[in-house]
Amino acid sequence: MLDFSIRYLNVLKTQLSGLNLTNILDPDEFYQKQILDSILPYQESELFKKSVKETGVVVDVGFGGGFPILPLAKLLPEVKFVGVESRRKKAEAVTLIAKELGLNNVKLIHSRLEDFNFDRPATITFKAVGTIGDYLPIIHHKFPAKVFFYKGPSFLQLEGEQIKKVEKNWRLLENQEIKVPGTQQRFLVSFESVNVPRGTAKTLVKLSDFL
Numbered sequence: 001m002l003d004f005s006i007r008y009l010n011v012l013k014t015q016l017s018g019l020n021l022t023n024i025l026d027p028d029e030f031y032q033k034q035i036l037d038s039i040l041p042y043q044e045s046e047l048f049k050k051s052v053k054e055t056g057v058v059v060d061v062g063f064g065g066g067f068p069i070l071p072l073a074k075l076l077p078e079v080k081f082v083g084v085e086s087r088r089k090k091a092e093a094v095t096l097i098a099k100e101l102g103l104n105n106v107k108l109i110h111s112r113l114e115d116f117n118f119d120r121p122a123t124i125t126f127k128a129v130g131t132i133g134d135y136l137p138i139i140h141h142k143f144p145a146k147v148f149f150y151k152g153p154s155f156l157q158l159e160g161e162q163i164k165k166v167e168k169n170w171r172l173l174e175n176q177e178i179k180v181p182g183t184q185q186r187f188l189v190s191f192e193s194v195n196v197p198r199g200t201a202k203t204l205v206k207l208s209d210f211l
Protein backbone atom coordinates (compact mmCIF):
# COMPACT_ATOMS: atom_id res chain seq x y z
CA MET A 1 0.00 0.00 0.00
CA LEU A 2 2.98 2.34 0.60
CA ASP A 3 4.08 2.10 -3.02
CA PHE A 4 0.48 2.71 -4.14
CA SER A 5 0.37 5.80 -1.91
CA ILE A 6 3.60 7.19 -3.42
CA ARG A 7 2.36 6.63 -6.99
CA TYR A 8 -1.06 8.17 -6.16
CA LEU A 9 0.55 11.28 -4.70
CA ASN A 10 2.87 11.53 -7.67
CA VAL A 11 -0.09 11.70 -10.10
CA LEU A 12 -1.73 14.38 -7.92
CA LYS A 13 1.46 16.44 -7.84
CA THR A 14 2.26 16.15 -11.55
CA GLN A 15 -0.57 15.53 -14.05
CA LEU A 16 -3.29 16.89 -11.75
CA SER A 17 -1.35 19.59 -9.92
CA GLY A 18 -3.72 22.34 -11.08
CA LEU A 19 -6.81 20.71 -9.57
CA ASN A 20 -6.14 20.82 -5.81
CA LEU A 21 -7.84 17.46 -5.18
CA THR A 22 -6.24 17.22 -1.74
CA ASN A 23 -4.33 19.68 0.42
CA ILE A 24 -2.37 16.86 2.05
CA LEU A 25 0.82 16.64 0.01
CA ASP A 26 3.35 15.32 2.51
CA PRO A 27 4.00 11.61 1.72
CA ASP A 28 3.68 10.30 5.31
CA GLU A 29 0.62 12.38 6.01
CA PHE A 30 -0.97 11.37 2.70
CA TYR A 31 -0.40 7.69 3.52
CA GLN A 32 -1.99 8.00 6.96
CA LYS A 33 -4.78 10.51 6.38
CA GLN A 34 -5.90 9.40 2.94
CA ILE A 35 -4.78 5.82 2.27
CA LEU A 36 -4.97 4.23 5.76
CA ASP A 37 -8.02 6.29 6.62
CA SER A 38 -9.73 4.79 3.55
CA ILE A 39 -8.87 1.13 4.20
CA LEU A 40 -8.72 0.71 8.01
CA PRO A 41 -12.52 0.84 8.45
CA TYR A 42 -12.79 -2.15 6.09
CA GLN A 43 -9.96 -4.01 7.84
CA GLU A 44 -11.41 -3.43 11.30
CA SER A 45 -15.14 -3.83 10.77
CA GLU A 46 -16.44 -7.40 10.44
CA LEU A 47 -19.80 -5.99 9.37
CA PHE A 48 -18.30 -3.97 6.52
CA LYS A 49 -16.19 -6.96 5.39
CA LYS A 50 -19.20 -9.27 5.45
CA SER A 51 -21.33 -6.86 3.43
CA VAL A 52 -18.59 -6.37 0.81
CA LYS A 53 -18.07 -10.14 0.53
CA GLU A 54 -21.80 -10.81 0.23
CA THR A 55 -22.53 -8.16 -2.40
CA GLY A 56 -19.19 -8.19 -4.29
CA VAL A 57 -19.98 -4.60 -5.26
CA VAL A 58 -19.13 -1.32 -3.50
CA VAL A 59 -20.64 2.00 -4.55
CA ASP A 60 -18.77 5.00 -3.10
CA VAL A 61 -20.82 8.19 -3.19
CA GLY A 62 -19.01 11.57 -3.35
CA PHE A 63 -15.49 10.16 -3.82
CA GLY A 64 -13.93 13.60 -4.42
CA GLY A 65 -10.21 12.99 -5.00
CA GLY A 66 -10.72 9.21 -4.92
CA PHE A 67 -11.30 8.32 -1.25
CA PRO A 68 -12.05 5.76 -0.04
CA ILE A 69 -12.79 4.17 -3.43
CA LEU A 70 -9.31 3.90 -4.96
CA PRO A 71 -7.41 2.58 -1.91
CA LEU A 72 -10.24 0.06 -1.30
CA ALA A 73 -10.17 -1.01 -4.95
CA LYS A 74 -6.41 -1.59 -4.68
CA LEU A 75 -6.89 -3.61 -1.48
CA LEU A 76 -9.76 -5.72 -2.92
CA PRO A 77 -9.05 -6.51 -6.59
CA GLU A 78 -11.80 -9.18 -6.69
CA VAL A 79 -14.53 -6.66 -5.77
CA LYS A 80 -16.25 -4.34 -8.29
CA PHE A 81 -16.20 -0.65 -7.38
CA VAL A 82 -18.45 2.07 -8.77
CA GLY A 83 -17.97 5.71 -7.77
CA VAL A 84 -20.68 8.36 -8.06
CA GLU A 85 -19.48 11.98 -7.93
CA SER A 86 -21.49 15.09 -8.74
CA ARG A 87 -18.48 17.19 -9.85
CA ARG A 88 -17.51 16.30 -13.41
CA LYS A 89 -13.90 17.48 -13.09
CA LYS A 90 -13.33 15.24 -10.09
CA ALA A 91 -14.90 12.21 -11.81
CA GLU A 92 -12.62 12.75 -14.83
CA ALA A 93 -9.51 13.34 -12.71
CA VAL A 94 -10.08 10.22 -10.60
CA THR A 95 -10.68 8.18 -13.76
CA LEU A 96 -7.21 9.25 -14.88
CA ILE A 97 -5.69 8.37 -11.48
CA ALA A 98 -7.32 4.90 -11.55
CA LYS A 99 -5.89 4.33 -15.03
CA GLU A 100 -2.40 5.49 -14.03
CA LEU A 101 -2.51 3.20 -10.98
CA GLY A 102 -3.62 0.22 -13.09
CA LEU A 103 -6.93 -0.31 -11.27
CA ASN A 104 -9.31 -2.14 -13.58
CA ASN A 105 -12.03 -2.98 -11.06
CA VAL A 106 -13.27 0.65 -10.78
CA LYS A 107 -15.80 2.71 -12.75
CA LEU A 108 -16.14 6.39 -11.92
CA ILE A 109 -19.35 8.09 -12.89
CA HIS A 110 -20.33 11.72 -13.07
CA SER A 111 -23.79 11.62 -11.48
CA ARG A 112 -25.66 12.49 -8.30
CA LEU A 113 -26.89 10.14 -5.62
CA GLU A 114 -30.45 11.41 -6.14
CA ASP A 115 -30.27 10.32 -9.83
CA PHE A 116 -28.79 6.90 -9.15
CA ASN A 117 -30.69 3.63 -8.92
CA PHE A 118 -29.22 0.80 -6.85
CA ASP A 119 -30.90 -1.89 -8.94
CA ARG A 120 -28.40 -4.54 -7.81
CA PRO A 121 -27.31 -5.51 -4.28
CA ALA A 122 -24.37 -3.28 -3.25
CA THR A 123 -22.48 -2.03 -0.24
CA ILE A 124 -22.73 1.76 -0.16
CA THR A 125 -20.08 4.07 1.33
CA PHE A 126 -19.95 7.79 2.10
CA LYS A 127 -16.83 9.50 3.42
CA ALA A 128 -17.11 13.14 4.43
CA VAL A 129 -20.22 13.62 2.31
CA GLY A 130 -22.93 15.63 4.08
CA THR A 131 -25.09 14.27 6.86
CA ILE A 132 -26.71 10.88 7.37
CA GLY A 133 -30.13 12.56 7.70
CA ASP A 134 -29.75 14.24 4.31
CA TYR A 135 -28.34 11.32 2.35
CA LEU A 136 -30.03 8.11 3.58
CA PRO A 137 -33.54 9.26 2.55
CA ILE A 138 -32.48 9.98 -1.06
CA ILE A 139 -31.03 6.54 -1.81
CA HIS A 140 -33.13 4.77 -4.47
CA HIS A 141 -32.70 1.05 -3.88
CA LYS A 142 -34.48 -2.04 -5.14
CA PHE A 143 -32.76 -4.45 -2.73
CA PRO A 144 -32.09 -4.40 1.01
CA ALA A 145 -29.12 -2.04 1.40
CA LYS A 146 -26.24 -1.62 3.86
CA VAL A 147 -24.69 1.81 4.08
CA PHE A 148 -21.39 2.74 5.77
CA PHE A 149 -20.58 6.34 6.69
CA TYR A 150 -17.02 7.34 7.56
CA LYS A 151 -17.49 9.97 10.26
CA GLY A 152 -15.43 12.16 12.58
CA PRO A 153 -15.60 12.12 16.40
CA SER A 154 -18.50 14.47 17.10
CA PHE A 155 -21.01 13.18 14.60
CA LEU A 156 -23.50 11.94 17.24
CA GLN A 157 -23.69 15.42 18.81
CA LEU A 158 -24.02 16.98 15.37
CA GLU A 159 -26.36 14.44 13.77
CA GLY A 160 -28.07 12.59 16.63
CA GLU A 161 -31.41 14.32 16.16
CA GLN A 162 -31.35 13.82 12.38
CA ILE A 163 -30.73 10.09 12.78
CA LYS A 164 -33.99 9.74 14.72
CA LYS A 165 -35.83 11.02 11.66
CA VAL A 166 -34.60 8.17 9.42
CA GLU A 167 -35.39 5.41 11.93
CA LYS A 168 -38.57 4.43 10.17
CA ASN A 169 -36.69 3.25 7.09
CA TRP A 170 -33.12 2.65 8.32
CA ARG A 171 -31.80 0.68 11.31
CA LEU A 172 -28.55 1.78 12.94
CA LEU A 173 -26.35 -1.34 13.05
CA GLU A 174 -23.07 -0.19 14.52
CA ASN A 175 -21.08 2.87 15.46
CA GLN A 176 -17.55 1.53 15.54
CA GLU A 177 -14.49 3.49 16.52
CA ILE A 178 -11.59 2.97 14.09
CA LYS A 179 -8.11 3.97 15.18
CA VAL A 180 -6.17 5.64 12.39
CA PRO A 181 -2.59 6.55 13.43
CA GLY A 182 -1.79 10.26 13.31
CA THR A 183 -5.30 11.37 12.53
CA GLN A 184 -8.48 12.39 14.30
CA GLN A 185 -10.77 9.79 15.82
CA ARG A 186 -12.70 7.99 13.10
CA PHE A 187 -16.07 6.24 13.38
CA LEU A 188 -17.68 3.86 10.94
CA VAL A 189 -21.43 4.22 11.23
CA SER A 190 -23.51 1.58 9.52
CA PHE A 191 -27.20 1.28 8.64
CA GLU A 192 -29.38 -1.27 6.96
CA SER A 193 -32.64 -0.59 5.21
CA VAL A 194 -35.77 -1.74 7.01
CA ASN A 195 -37.82 -1.94 3.85
CA VAL A 196 -37.39 -1.65 0.10
CA PRO A 197 -39.17 1.44 -1.20
CA ARG A 198 -41.46 1.33 -4.18
CA GLY A 199 -40.14 2.52 -7.54
CA THR A 200 -39.76 6.11 -8.63
CA ALA A 201 -41.18 7.79 -11.71
CA LYS A 202 -37.85 9.48 -12.48
CA THR A 203 -35.47 8.06 -15.05
CA LEU A 204 -32.37 7.12 -13.12
CA VAL A 205 -28.81 6.05 -13.85
CA LYS A 206 -28.70 2.30 -13.16
CA LEU A 207 -25.96 0.56 -11.22
CA SER A 208 -26.41 -2.57 -13.37
CA ASP A 209 -25.17 -0.61 -16.42
CA PHE A 210 -21.73 -0.37 -14.81
CA LEU A 211 -21.27 -3.96 -13.62
Ligand SMILES: C[S@@+](CC[C@H](N)C(=O)[O-])C[C@H]1O[C@@H](n2cnc3c(N)ncnc32)[C@H](O)[C@@H]1O
Residues within 6 Å of the ligand: 061, 062, 063, 064, 065, 066, 067, 068, 084, 085, 086, 087, 090, 111, 112, 113, 114, 126, 127, 128, 129, 130
Ligand atom coordinates in the same frame (compact mmCIF):
# COMPACT_ATOMS: atom_id res chain seq x y z
C1 LIG B 1 -15.88 16.72 1.21
S1 LIG B 1 -15.84 15.85 -0.28
C2 LIG B 1 -15.27 14.26 0.28
C3 LIG B 1 -14.52 13.54 -0.78
C4 LIG B 1 -13.98 12.16 -0.39
N1 LIG B 1 -15.05 11.23 -0.08
C5 LIG B 1 -12.99 12.26 0.73
O1 LIG B 1 -13.31 11.81 1.83
O2 LIG B 1 -11.90 12.79 0.53
C6 LIG B 1 -17.56 15.54 -0.68
C7 LIG B 1 -17.77 15.14 -2.13
O3 LIG B 1 -19.11 14.69 -2.29
C8 LIG B 1 -19.60 15.14 -3.55
N2 LIG B 1 -21.07 15.13 -3.45
C9 LIG B 1 -21.84 15.91 -2.64
N3 LIG B 1 -23.15 15.62 -2.79
C10 LIG B 1 -23.22 14.63 -3.72
C11 LIG B 1 -24.31 13.91 -4.31
N4 LIG B 1 -25.57 14.19 -3.97
N5 LIG B 1 -24.05 12.94 -5.22
C12 LIG B 1 -22.76 12.68 -5.56
N6 LIG B 1 -21.69 13.35 -5.05
C13 LIG B 1 -21.91 14.31 -4.13
C14 LIG B 1 -18.96 16.52 -3.70
O4 LIG B 1 -18.88 16.94 -5.05
C15 LIG B 1 -17.56 16.30 -3.11
O5 LIG B 1 -16.62 15.91 -4.08
